[in-house]
Amino acid sequence: MSQRARRRLAGWGVVAILLGGVIAGSHGLRHLKRQGPAELPDEPEPVPVELWVLVIDPGHGGEDTGAVGGGGLKEKDVTLALGLALRRELELRSDIVVVMTRTRDVAMLPAERAALANRSGADVFIALHINSWTGRSVSGYETFYYGNPSDEHVEALTSMEGAAEAEAARSRDGDPLSPWERRQYHRRASRALAELVQSELVSRPALKAVDRGVKQGQFGVLRLTRMPAVLVELGFISNPEEEARLRSEEARRTIVEALADSLLAYRDAHPDGFRLVHGYGPR
Numbered sequence: 001m002s003q004r005a006r007r008r009l010a011g012w013g014v015v016a017i018l019l020g021g022v023i024a025g026s027h028g029l030r031h032l033k034r035q036g037p038a039e040l041p042d043e044p045e046p047v048p049v050e051l052w053v054l055v056i057d058p059g060h061g062g063e064d065t066g067a068v069g070g071g072g073l074k075e076k077d078v079t080l081a082l083g084l085a086l087r088r089e090l091e092l093r094s095d096i097v098v099v100m101t102r103t104r105d106v107a108m109l110p111a112e113r114a115a116l117a118n119r120s121g122a123d124v125f126i127a128l129h130i131n132s133w134t135g136r137s138v139s140g141y142e143t144f145y146y147g148n149p150s151d152e153h154v155e156a157l158t159s160m161e162g163a164a165e166a167e168a169a170r171s172r173d174g175d176p177l178s179p180w181e182r183r184q185y186h187r188r189a190s191r192a193l194a195e196l197v198q199s200e201l202v203s204r205p206a207l208k209a210v211d212r213g214v215k216q217g218q219f220g221v222l223r224l225t226r227m228p229a230v231l232v233e234l235g236f237i238s239n240p241e242e243e244a245r246l247r248s249e250e251a252r253r254t255i256v257e258a259l260a261d262s263l264l265a266y267r268d269a270h271p272d273g274f275r276l277v278h279g280y281g282p283r
């Protein structure tokens with residue numbers, strides 16, 4: 001059972017005890033007058049357990065091959081294989097519900113991928129990609145979250161206004177957070193997840209990964225998803241060594257373990273997920 005499920009059940013236990021106390025108390029008084037035994041309160045209704053939902057988005061697909069290595073390896077095939085293996089790994093190791101944007105070799109628009117994630121009520125979104133460059137020597141891993149470096153400055157400038165607007169905008173559309181607060185939350189949560197993913201990947205000796213760092217990017221899937229989201233570039237397919245590594249079962253296994261470790265660490269740090277904490281969304 002997840003931490004969240006346990007906490008929810010514990011919460012309902014407290015409610016049941018309090019409610020039981022009130023009912024038993026009032027019954028007790030009545031029974032005391034009648035000198036009868038106190039009745040036990042009814043058991044509370046079973047509570048549906050909220051689970052933590054992750055969307056895995058294997059980049060590209062169908063006619064959109066993504067980058068292609070000198071040896072012929074296609075990005076779309078690597079991202080799909082890694083995505084499916086990551087799903088298996090997480091389902092073995094946790095009770096996380098995994099939603100895939102694609103499980104087959106099909107093309108999808110960024111907007112379709114994001115819409116699927118938004119509909120699924122996900123707590124976190126991760127897009128898998130492989131990098132490419134014109135020079136064969138460039139290599140390494142990098143992880144993106146949504147943003148534009150110049151936004152940091154703009155956000156700081158507008159933070160006073162944003163805070164003032166927050167109260168006015170609250171509950172306008174049933175969202176307890178104002179759009180400004182939501183952007184701030186997204187940015188912090190997405191960056192925290194990106195840092196976990198990146199540090200797990202570059203700490204695995206088997207990947208010999210150059211650490212290209214955590215960066216902000218304007219990718220469509222990051223812009224359009226409404227939950228903390230990251231896009232990870234798992235090496236350069238244009239680099240012959242990294243292309244060969246991406247073909248190997250050992251490196252794929254290492255990538256999947258690193259991604260699973262970072263996602264589970266993030267989940268453990270945010271057991272209530274994105275939606276419950278902020279009381280917003282379809283779940």
Ligand SMILES: [Zn+2]
Pocket residue numbers: 059060066067075129130
């Ligand atoms: Zn890509």
